[in-house]
Amino acid sequence: MNEPPKEGIKYVETTVRLPYHYVAGDYKALYLLALKEKRILGSKCDTTGKVFVPPIVASPESFAPCSQLVEVADRGVVTTFCVVNIPVIGRNLELPYVAASVALDGAAISIFALIQECKPQDVHMGMRVEAVWKPDGERQGDHEDIQYFRPTGEPDAPPETYINRL
Amino acid sequence: MSKLRNVAVVGFAQLPVVARDEHRTATEMLYPVVRQALQECGVHRDGIDYQIAGSTDYMDGRPFGFVAALDVMGAWPPRQDLHLEMDASFCAYYAWVRMQAGECDTAIVVGHGKTSEGDPQRVLNLQLDPYYQAPLGLDPTSTAALQASAFLARGAATAADLAAVAARNRNNGVRNPDNQLRSPTTANELAQSPWAVEPLRQGYLPPVGETATCMVLAAEGKAETLCDKPVWIHGVDHRTELQTLGARDLSRSAGAKLAAERALAMAGLAKAGDVDVIELMAANPAEELILLEALGVDPRAGKPSINPSGGALCANPVMSTGLIRLGETFRQLSGRAGEHGVAGASRALAHAAQGHCLQTNIFWVVGSQRRWS
Numbered sequence: 001m002n003e004p005p006k007e008g009i010k011y012v013e014t015t016v017r018l019p020y021h022y023v024a025g026d027y028k029a030l031y032l033l034a035l036k037e038k039r040i041l042g043s044k045c046d047t048t049g050k051v052f053v054p055p056i057v058a059s060p061e062s063f064a065p066c067s068q069l070v071e072v073a074d075r076g077v078v079t080t081f082c083v084v085n086i087p088v089i090g091r092n093l094e095l096p097y098v099a100a101s102v103a104l105d106g107a108a109i110s111i112f113a114l115i116q117e118c119k120p121q122d123v124h125m126g127m128r129v130e131a132v133w134k135p136d137g138e139r140q141g142d143h144e145d146i147q148y149f150r151p152t153g154e155p156d157a158p159p160e161t162y163i164n165r166l
Numbered sequence: 167m168s169k170l171r172n173v174a175v176v177g178f179a180q181l182p183v184v185a186r187d188e189h190r191t192a193t194e195m196l197y198p199v200v201r202q203a204l205q206e207c208g209v210h211r212d213g214i215d216y217q218i219a220g221s222t223d224y225m226d227g228r229p230f231g232f233v234a235a236l237d238v239m240g241a242w243p244p245r246q247d248l249h250l251e252m253d254a255s256f257c258a259y260y261a262w263v264r265m266q267a268g269e270c271d272t273a274i275v276v277g278h279g280k281t282s283e284g285d286p287q288r289v290l291n292l293q294l295d296p297y298y299q300a301p302l303g304l305d306p307t308s309t310a311a312l313q314a315s316a317f318l319a320r321g322a323a324t325a326a327d328l329a330a331v332a333a334r335n336r337n338n339g340v341r342n343p344d345n346q347l348r349s350p351t352t353a354n355e356l357a358q359s360p361w362a363v364e365p366l367r368q369g370y371l372p373p374v375g376e377t378a379t380c381m382v383l384a385a386e387g388k389a390e391t392l393c394d395k396p397v398w399i400h401g402v403d404h405r406t407e408l409q410t411l412g413a414r415d416l417s418r419s420a421g422a423k424l425a426a427e428r429a430l431a432m433a434g435l436a437k438a439g440d441v442d443v444i445e446l447m448a449a450n451p452a453e454e455l456i457l458l459e460a461l462g463v464d465p466r467a468g469k470p471s472i473n474p475s476g477g478a479l480c481a482n483p484v485m486s487t488g489l490i491r492l493g494e495t496f497r498q499l500s501g502r503a504g505e506h507g508v509a510g511a512s513r514a515l516a517h518a519a520q521g522h523c524l525q526t527n528i529f530w531v532v533g534s535q536r537r538w539s
Contacts, residue, residue, distance in 0.1 A: 014296050020227035020284045025191040057190075058197045060237035063211050065197075 027055040030069060035145040038133050042107055044068045050108035073105035074146075075130035077157040079166045080110075083120045098123045102149055103165035110165055117150035126156035169538045170432075173265045174389035174396030177382035178493035179203040183346040183375040183481035186282035192226055196278045196378040197238035203274065203380035204240070207392040211240030214382075215270035217247050218261050220254030220277045220485050224289045235278060246270065253277065253447070254379060255488030255518030255528055259402060261383050271388045277379040277486030286374055286484055293521060299411065306449070307371065309411060309522040311363035314452030316417035318365055323455050325365060329357035331451035331465065332370040332479055339476020341506040344490075346375040346481040370450050372482035379486040381493055386536065395500035400513075400537040401432030404528035411523060422517070422527040423460035433531035435513075438463050441531065442511040443498050444470045445491035447518045449478050456524065457517060470515070471508045474498070488518020492530055499534045 024032065027043060031054045034041045043055030043066035050059065053072055058065055081100035084093075098120050101110035115123050117132075129149040139145040179202040181187075187195055204211060217239055223231045232249040241247060246269075250257050254277030261273035287305035294300040294309075317323060333353040339345045351369070359369030382392065389396040405421035405428075408414050426438060438444065438461035448454035458465050458472070465472055473479075475494045478487050495514035497503040512534045520526040 012297055014301065016292065018224065018227065018284060018288055022227070022283055023186075023188055023191060023280065025194050026189045027194075028191075056237065057194050058238050061242050063201075063240040063242070 027057055027069070031055055032141040034071075035143075036139045036141045038074065038139070040072050040074055040104060040131075041069050042072045044070050051106055052109055053104060053107040053111055070106070072107045074133075075128065075152060076102045076104035076107070076110075077162045078115065078123060078125060078127040078129055079103050079162045080125060081115065081123050083123075096120050100129075100149070101166060102129055103162050108165060113146070114148035115150070116148040122151075124156070126159060126162065128152045128154040128157060171266050171268075172386035172389075172398055172536045172538055173262055174384055174386070174393070174398045175381060175492065175496040175532065176384045176389050176393035176396050177203045177207040178380070178496050179206065180344055180379040180486070180490060180493065181377045182344045183377045183483050185346065185373060185375060187280070187376060192221070192231060192278045192280045192378070193234050193238050195280075195376075196235055196276060196380070199378045199380045200239055200274065200276065203382050207382050209272070209382070209392055214240065214272050214274050215245065216261060216264055216273040217241060217245060218257040218273065218275055219249045220252055220257040220275075220489065221249070221279050222251045222289070222485060224292065225279045225281055225284055225286065225484060227284050235276070239274065239276065252520050253485055253488035253518050254381075255447075255492055255516070255530075256404065256520065258381060258383065258489060258492060259404060259528060262399060262402060265383070265385045271385045272392075273383045275381040275383060275489065277483075277489045279376065279483070279485040281374050281376045281484050290522070294411075295409065304522075306522055307366065308363045310450050310453065311366045312411070313416040313456070313523040314365050314450065316415075317452050317456055320417040322417065322459060323452070326353070326357070327455065328365070328370055328451040329353040331454050332356045334465075335451075335454075335473050335477045335479040338474055338506065339480030341504075342475045342480065343504070344377075344481065345476050346373060347476075348480070366450055366452070370479070372449060372479050375481050375483045377481070377483040377486055379489050379493065381489060381496075393500070395534065397496045397499045397532050397534060398536050399530060400434070400533045401429040401531035402529065403428035403432065404526065406526040409525070414523070416523050417456070419456050419460045419524045419527065422457050422519075422524060422529070425527045426461050426515075426529045429515075429529040429531050433533070433537065435531065438515055439467075439470060441470050441513040441515045443474060443495060443508050443514040444472050445475060445477065445494045445514065445516045446473060447478050447488045447491050449482055449487075451479070453519070453524055461515075471511075474503070474506045474508050476506070488520075488528070491518055492516040492532075495530070495532050499532060
């Protein structure tokens, strides 16, 4: 009776399905809508003036509200990066590719972005890059509206301009 | 009982409970609440030593959602932090223990969660074992109905008692501006509402609701500087019962009984009836009657006042409902309860529960005077 079964049920398979319906939040909704118009919004800390992208309601650093939405540039500087040589689940990208932190002009922190239209080995800290947007009529108001960033050919930004925005 | 450190509730803030906040994420809801709680204590974030949050990522559907909440809790420069996947009342217990150990003097305790973004019934089904119970599709309403049936079958109450308890809570709740349900009703009206799961009717159950909560705790020496009327913790205890529903007598709550006895003993009180106010986290009227039986309190006696806030039947924001009970006793004893205040209240009992069928229970005894001299 207490012998383990010789065959039969070894596992119980359970499928857990939990649907969610996320509220974007007003700040993120405005941010995503602005992407459709090729504009990037951040929020400005009432105390320090630092601009966070995407916008957040409060500065984690100062604990003050960020009550003002401001527009930042769709270009900036590569602050750090990595060269990806293994496929990533859910992304069909040609290997190797470059994932980078890009500090947009006017923003106090960086966003994550792909760098394309150059060789991976040419990407470096301080490189100036600009957003390549999806064409008019194809932007949906999501993060895919910016396809990737590409080098602008401008001179490199000096480290002191981005070292605190990694 | 050996002498312990006097610790007090010195602040409490919450958003009014709503079915769905369309404009804010859980983190965005929490921010103004933390600000308000600190502001009312006149303390800046650097005056807080320790923080602890009660939330569940399954409810929000956001991996590490509790980490996102750090951004709005004033946690910079970095400070000690803890997170529990439990109602925030249990978080308050952890903060109290840390203060007993002398590791901190001040703490914030927060609860957050957007129940409207997922399906709480499905999520809470996953609290059950994956072999026998969860696959049956048991959700908290159906397990609560099993418990209510067992309670009624024992002859401890009648169907009419359930309706009367629900109506009392709902009518108390009219005076509490933070409640989701605020319309007056009658036992008769509730007894005619459709079945949810028999013997529980829809009128006996709270709707899904969400909020954010923040409590400030402080030890003696600090507490007096943060609040004009600190509400002192006199006793606390919590007990957990077995996970297997069939292994328990669902018609009783042995854990609640023991936890209440221990908390009252720590407070130096002989019986639960010695307090002025009792706030219970009972998500249906059968739970409330089971808890009152464990406490040895007759709900028809009129004193203590039971759930003057309206209790969990008028607002049940998962992860915060229990902390609100403790917050309500703070409001009562510090003269902040407004229209639902109980005149002259100086001692109170606050309860919270977690899990199906009152699996885990915590009881707090609080008073307007210090417990230990």
